[in-house]
Amino acid sequence: MTTAKNIEKELWGSREMTLLETLDRVLDKGVVISGDVVISLANVDLIYLGLKLMLSSVETMERLRGGALTGPEQEPA
């Protein structure tokens, strides 16, 4: 499997893209338990929004030049 580190050498911006893809999932999807158990992350949500806006711009995406994105970082089994 191609690791994030290898991809970083090949593609500009892949570190950011990996982070964005991860944030898209970890901050917004999965099991969501309502109530007080989830810490309010107002600042994180703002940072995430800014990053998302930046990275959804065509110019940024174009720089990837059609290369495959990283898979999630895996530890050796």
Place this chain on the structure above:
Amino acid sequence: MKIYSYGIIDCNGEIPVSLSGIGEEAVLNVSYRDLGIAVSPLREDVLERIERDFRDHVMAHEKVVETLMQRFTVLPMKFCTVFSSNQEILSMMEGLYEDYREHLTRLRGKVEFGVKVIWPLEKVKQALPQDDSPAPASLAGSALSSAQSFLKERFRDYQFHQKLHEEADRQISRIDAVFARLAADRKLERLKTPALLLNAVYLVDQARQREFQEAFTGLRSRPEGLKYLLSGPWPPYHFITIRKSPWTKESKQIL
């Protein structure tokens, strides 16, 4: 001291690998019936730093989930789901046990892939057939009022965007056909931004993972002017729909 949670797993025993999570704390499994929830202790000082160093913490969270995924079926928790006590965890597990069981069965042995496709928007626009049909009789004539001109222009815009969306649908169908036959489920989003033709996630059986990746490589090599991005395999984040309170009596779905 609080308890940070990473995901529900189909195992009620010890996690057979040494794993450190947020704040470098050891990840443990809290069992409930035949399931478990992977957690680690969360110190107050680490909790205070979570927002400041959130990228590192998000990656630490994801790393734990990824490692668990290699051994178990995992339902990842949303980032920063933190409990005050073991009792609170067990009460949550009790409230949502049936949902967890159902999701774990459905998602067993499956992973998620993300596919993004960018199209050359300007070229696509230029290639669309121009609307040269005559204006409706009511709008015809050389002495159009400004209101009529405005309406005519808006109507042309509307028609143009209809055509653009039809072209997007046509291309998405073609792309989706390549992946859908290899996937157990999928979610497609058309034109999230004008240039992002398709933003899709596919749920793929691990046995078909390589085939899926090869299909992607095959599609990407076609000379059609599209740019393709693949990410994964991920835990099946987009295919988990548990958004409930385990503590309300009726366990109502929260929209």
